Amino acid sequence: MTLTFEDLTHEGNGVGKIDGYPLFVPYGLPGEEATVKVVKVNKNFGYGKLLEVTKKSKDRVEPPCNVFYQCGGCQLQHMSYDLQLEMKRNQVKNVMKKIAHLEHVPVHPTIGMKDPWRYRNKVQIPVGNRDGELITGFYRMRSHDIIDDMETCVIQDEVNDRSVHAVRRIANQLGIEAYDEKSDRGVLRHIMVRTGRETNETMIVLVTRTKKLPHQEEFIRQLTETFPHVKSIVHNINDRRTNVILGRKTKVIWGEEYIYDTIGDIKFAISARSFYQVNPYQTKVLYEKALEVANIDKNDVVIDAYCGIGTISLFLAQKAKKVYGVEVVQEAINDAKNNAKLNGITNVEFVVGEAEKVMPEWKNEGLNPDVIVVDPPRKGCEPEFLEAMVEMEPKRIVYVSCNPSTLARDLRILEDGGYETKEVQPVDMFPQTNHVELVALMSRVDE
Template sequence: MAKTAPPVKKNDMIELTFEDITHEGAGVGKINGYPLFVPYGLPGEKAKVKVINVKKNFGFGKLMETLHESEERVTPPCNVYYKCGGCQLQHMSYKMQLEMKQNQVKNALKKIGHIEGIPVHETIGMDDPWRYRNKVQIPVRSKDGELITGFYRKRSHDIIDDMERCIITGEINDRLVGAVREIANRLGISAYDESSHQGILRHIMVRTGQVTKETMIVIITRKEKVPELNRLVDEITKTYPEVKSIVQNVNPERTNVILGKKSKLLWGDEYIYDKIGDIRFAISAKSFYQVNPLQTKQLYDKALEYASLTGEETVIDAYCGIGTISLFLAQKAKKVYGVEVVPEAISDAKANAKLNGIDNAEFFVGEAEKVMPWWKAQGLRPDVIVVDPPRKGCEESFLQAMIEMKPKRIVYVSCNPSTLSRDLRILEDGGYETNEVQPVDMFPQTTHVEAVARIQLKESK
């Protein structure tokens, strides 16, 4: 059978009508059944498109001109949106973003998990989907002898030097990054140069408590001894009373990893504090802490609702991190066991339990898939297991360990609909059924979506 050549060639200029949208936010249009993926295209729009890459079964295009606009198209409020890769959906109404994320979860469940006919609720969005991030970490470089800060251009390590603000991060974070850059520039502190591995100031990180408004500045440097560092600290602390902590992190390696192993408190407290609901958290320079606490509260409230706790249950929180979900669960459960592979996170979890006077939560360092069978051998029989794995989802050995433990309910908190769907299929084949799924928009203006699934043991119904 003769192979059919694609109906378009590279550099062709065509008119295209977009019928759909990918999970990465690109518009999808077809020429004689051949799909073209075009960033910034919206369903229902007609556009002039330049073909930039042709593969056997699909191609990629560039949006040149919109001939017929969707009602859901909006003007991005960020002046560097089309240069920066941090957000992908600012050209789309927020209503459409929420619908897209709900559909993304539905499609993954259907295509990957072969799960249909269960409620996938409307995505829980934000009243104000801007200025929600409580943490920013921005690279520092030099241009024409001046320090500049800004995110990288898409698919590059070139800084966007006309970036004055980031409208998904908190205003105080923006202001403090600018202040540190301006003071460091005046004091002659040099910027790090990736290619020569010279210079000093690599990144500026700012973390803010959303409820407490306490702020921490982390100055990431290539070497420990930095001239004029004390003067920099003095100027910041005299001008910005909300700053409670200034930390230096030293990263001497040639690496894309932002933080190095060594941190040193320069001024103030080692921790800042924040609250999610009634639970208080201590946050250090290296602590993992959710960047959108308002939506984290929505996510955890839903996880708590799905756990259906009465006060008599034993709960396991796998991938517990610094204990955020564990401490929520402990308010309603008889006993919570948290497990996490990162030792520093477990130290933080124990400290956070103590900070909140919670004594019915215990935390263990280890890989969940290895600890669970050991717990089972010790006779631990959880009523509920809550999992919040990384993007790659759960190890199959861990899913099997859960199936063997036979908890009545499993609550799966996911940041990746594809791996959620894959793992739900394994649990369903192991005697469980998925009752409902709730998407939550933790990262407005981006393509990321979180979801919580309520899962029940079939025989316990």
């Protein structure tokens, strides 16, 4: 059947209608006509498969990745970067209208990258076996079948690509077996590489099922001779039958426990398990935007909820009188304290705990923040946390989000609690994918 695409879903699928019935088709672009096969029909909408584009959009581009249509890690390489940015802004506008019921709040144009490729500073790649040889590559969409003709990933740092190839070559030469998840046998499960964008320091993490890494000394010798910029080689043991990449036990087998990177003027120590943003260029843009709208001065007390390893906290501390960070993960708080020490920043205090429980305790102790910055996981904020935030009555709330829908839901609750949404700024942290980060500014109505 022939279909004309009118719009895009938030996942980047083309939307066409047959007698008012919407059909979602991956890789279709607005304004295009195409031959489509219907593959699934629900009550309110259906799914189609794109067979042939008969009238192309000016925004259709040739994906530079040779496995784009097999991999699924990126969803938008077939569309121009301008359209990607516009799509992300429209997605935010839609949820602000439909979920938050805030039609008139300014949603600014998405801040993109000058060069939206090779931005990821971390790769985690599975290892498999094909005809007795080790292979590395991402899984095919909706499968655990490794795409073995994948020589490069165009959104990964090239150093990470080369490091993965080197590990695979050395492991092959030393006869180290790949892990087989069906039989739960074999050795090497995943290769993880992290690179400091500003420092060029690299950490290589070898994830094995076994407690020992075979030929460890020779492996280290060859790897460090191949890559002099490698600062850390880490062995992680994951002996469970699981899809989780890292196991519980991690040990440094060569070099340092940390590599370092900087965002703006702040230096960060990154371990194998540290949460650290994968696109440091846009992280700087995102945090500078959060700092700008927070409008902090030297007399302000700030709370950074879900503070992680202290990335936003340390940015805020450059301007504020005092910053309090709270985070539920103990290791992250340890990293945050180390990062504060590393930068000689003394006006921050980090606490382990659930933000919704810690904040009422702080309020009872007489802590009255001027600004609260919140950067929750994809599921958004817990209702108790939103309630605690409203009760603390900060002048401003800066909400950093990686999920437009949960952001819109939470903004609605905060609006009903006496706050007004002033502006929303989308930032493209993950070009070529359908993800978008946001910074929203809210002020107390009586301010």
